[in-house]
Amino acid sequence: xxxxxxxxxxxxxxxxxxxxxxxxxxxxxxxxxxxxxxxxxxxxxxxxxxxxxxxxxxxxxxxxxxxxxxxxxxxxxxxxxxxxxxxxxxxxxxxxxxxxxxxxxxxxxxxxxxxxxxxxxxxxxxxxxxxxxxxxxxxxxxxxxxxxxxxxxxxxxxxxxxxxxxxxxxxxxxxxxxxxxxxxxxxxxxxxxxxxxxxxxxxxxxxxxxxxxxxxxxxxxxxxxxxxxxxxxxxxxxxxxxxxxxxxxxxxxxxxx
Amino acid sequence: xxxxxxxxxxxxxxxxxxxxxxxxxxxxxxxxxxxxxxxxxxxxxxxxxxxxxxxxxxxxxxxxxxxxxxxxxxxxxxxxxxxxxxxxxxxxxxxxxxxxxxxxxxxxxxxxxxxxxxxxxxxxxxxxxxxxxxxxxxxxxxxxxxxxxxxxxxxxxxxxxxxxxxxxxxxxxxxxxxxxxxxxxxxxxxxxxxxxxxxxxxxxxxxxxxxxxxxxxxxxxxxxxxxxxxxxxxxxxxxxxxxxxxxxxxxxxxxxxxxxxxxxxxxxxxxxxxxxxxxxxxxxxxxxxxx
Numbered sequence: 001x002x003x004x005x006x007x008x009x010x011x012x013x014x015x016x017x018x019x020x021x022x023x024x025x026x027x028x029x030x031x032x033x034x035x036x037x038x039x040x041x042x043x044x045x046x047x048x049x050x051x052x053x054x055x056x057x058x059x060x061x062x063x064x065x066x067x068x069x070x071x072x073x074x075x076x077x078x079x080x081x082x083x084x085x086x087x088x089x090x091x092x093x094x095x096x097x098x099x100x101x102x103x104x105x106x107x108x109x110x111x112x113x114x115x116x117x118x119x120x121x122x123x124x125x126x127x128x129x130x131x132x133x134x135x136x137x138x139x140x141x142x143x144x145x146x147x148x149x150x151x152x153x154x155x156x157x158x159x160x161x162x163x164x165x166x167x168x169x170x171x172x173x174x175x176x177x178x179x180x181x182x183x184x185x186x187x188x189x190x191x192x193x194x195x196x197x198x199x200x201x202x203x204x205x206x207x208x209x210x211x212x213x214x215x216x217x218x219x220x221x222x223x224x225x226x227x228x229x230x231x232x233x234x235x236x237x238x239x240x241x242x243x244x245x246x247x248x249x250x251x252x253x254x255x256x257x
Numbered sequence: 258x259x260x261x262x263x264x265x266x267x268x269x270x271x272x273x274x275x276x277x278x279x280x281x282x283x284x285x286x287x288x289x290x291x292x293x294x295x296x297x298x299x300x301x302x303x304x305x306x307x308x309x310x311x312x313x314x315x316x317x318x319x320x321x322x323x324x325x326x327x328x329x330x331x332x333x334x335x336x337x338x339x340x341x342x343x344x345x346x347x348x349x350x351x352x353x354x355x356x357x358x359x360x361x362x363x364x365x366x367x368x369x370x371x372x373x374x375x376x377x378x379x380x381x382x383x384x385x386x387x388x389x390x391x392x393x394x395x396x397x398x399x400x401x402x403x404x405x406x407x408x409x410x411x412x413x414x415x416x417x418x419x420x421x422x423x424x425x426x427x428x429x430x431x432x433x434x435x436x437x438x439x440x441x442x443x444x445x446x447x448x449x450x451x452x453x454x455x456x457x458x459x460x461x462x463x464x465x466x467x468x469x470x471x472x473x474x475x476x477x478x479x480x481x482x483x484x485x486x487x488x489x490x491x492x493x494x495x496x497x498x499x500x501x502x503x504x505x506x507x508x509x510x511x512x513x514x515x516x517x518x519x520x521x522x523x524x525x526x527x528x529x530x531x532x533x534x535x536x537x538x539x540x541x542x543x544x545x546x547x548x
Contacts, residue, residue: 001302004441035297039442043297077442079298210300214508215312216266216285222273250293252266252285252317 002037002081007074008054014132017060017102018070020078025053028083030090030110031203031231035211037079041068045208047106047180047230048083049135055080058105058134084211085230088201090114092175096198097123097144098165098189100181104134106203106230107180115142122147124168126161126181130154161185166192174198183257187244190234200234206247219248260481260504261286261339261364261404264512266316268328275334278516282329283502284322286339286366287355289347291318295449301437307456307483307505309437311449314341314366319354326358337402341366343379345392356397365393367415368406368431380406383418390422400425402479405470407462408434413469420474428479428502429466433459456505457483464496471497471539485509487521494534495541 009021024034028051036057037043042065050056059069072078088110095114097107104125111121121142126149127133133148133155140146148156149164157164162185165177169192179189180203193200206218206225213227221240223229237243246254258281264270265285274282294315301309316322319340329336338355340363342348352363367380367389379385386403394401403419405412407430416427432453437446445451463482470478480498484490485506493501506514522534531537 001304002298002439002446004439037298039444042448043299079439079442079446081302209294209297209312209315210310210508212300212302212508214263214504215300215315216264216270217315219267219270222269224270248266251291251315253291253321 002079004077004079007072007076007078010072010074013058014127014134016132017058017134019049019056019058020069020072021050021054021056022078022080023053024055024080026083028055029087030113031087031106032083032085033106033211033230034080034082035084035208036069037081038065038069038072039077039079041065043079045084045205045211045226047203049105049108051109058102060102082211084226086228088113088178088231090117090119093119094173094175095119095121096165096168096174096177097121097139098161098177098179098181098185099123099134100126100161100185102134103180103203104139105180107178108135108138110178111139111144112142115144121145122168122174124149124161124165126150126164128152130156162188162192165189169193169196169198176201179203183244183247190238193234194238202232202234202237203230204232204237204243205230207250216252217248217250258337258479258500258502259283259507259515260502261366262310262312263504263507265339266325268325271325271329271334271336272332274512274515275329275332277512278519280500280515280519281335281337281361283337283364284326284339284360285316286314286341287316287319287322287351288314288341289319289351291321292316295447298447299449301446301452303456303458305509306485307454307458308508309435309447309452309454310432311447311452313449319351322355323358326360330359336360337362337364339364339366339404342389345385345388348389349392349396352393352396352401356399360399362400362402362425363393363397364402364404364428365389366404366431368404368408380415381409383414386415387418387422390419390424394423402426402428404428404431405466406431407459407466407482412466413473416470416474416478420476424476426477426479426499427470427474428481429470430459430463430482433462455483457485459483460489460492464492467493467496467498468542471542484518487518487525490518490522491525491537494537495539497539497542499535499538
């Protein structure tokens, strides 16, 4: 059930982020993820940053497995299963994307589909510093309206992407907000959007093992991120105390974010 | 009933399974300490019929688990607490703690086939099964169910041992010891190597165990292993089971599988002219004896 595929392309997107592309023709749409097995290491969920036949995952260096993945080169093999999870509804006409951390990885292919349908897409993209703004050029090249924010002010506004998003929501109407990034960031985005009665869809992350809704590793309140998500309507999340506050570790214990 | 290992780590999931129609929910197997389990890959899928898993008994440990049981009890669920340990003393200690949480019964995981030092290694030996069961039965007032491994020459001997130890019922079977090899990577597909096979392919083996156990113990049997539809459930009942557990089928048919199985079973009994489920328990043995 698992395909073993070669990496055919490796790109350094930012100093901390690498994209690996591999042939995997299974039908997939933005929002979905695959379970990526780095042979000899772990198997972890990664959102698809490219959903066509030549698929891609975009990895930020966080721990041993992500660093190991970043060291792989074209020709190295990956074990891939999936895609799993649900998708972004790309039909709205006026979309605000709010991306932080490595959240742009899952949001960029969604923006691509929306732009292909003629939707207006504004992107609030945040990072610690200018060189870490993920897929800035990719968003720009597909015709998104860009609003950048960096912690150090090296590019765009100095400050949080959530403040930029809040301001944009006050400034004009949007049909929907799509967001992905650190969970506390997404909570703020949900609050800002709720004040303007704009629906929000969050791409949520949890530890996963089976990725098929069986083992409870990714349990989030009454939901399973792997089958009920990872894309969630914020109206479902707002009633789940763990969202923004707690996740589970590999043993299933609650730990704070 | 919801089998142990599926939807059982979180109290809200246990409640969800109950609300979806499970007649009872069995918790994840809980140990004395938190266990992260093995690293991924921990599961291999056989298209639409089963899994090979080596999760490695991940669980939050008995200190943390009470909050999940509390949450599950709020839904009114009938909960069986599954526990595992290295020896009779550890089982008894866990039994006392799990037993104090308001669960209706305990199910002893004597049969996990892929964890070192627990599961099959204790559960393969009738003397150990009897000692563990007795220690647990003496430690709690609620019924104690022994879940039997199929990975042995004489599963019925294990069931007899559990009965001697005072078990109220037997669950048969846990997963079959199995492995998968990736021929391109030239290595096992699961990080732990050996794992446990579940799903349709193991049903004939589960049925054989229930069949043999029914002849050798008087206590009731809960059949488990590859039940996907009402016909499968009835097969287990006719082999000697009084109740059944379902796990793998949840992956393919969703959590609503319990409600569907129950209503399909009602219709099946009617079609076959069986007025009460109890009348069908072990009935296949009588047919054989009559020949």
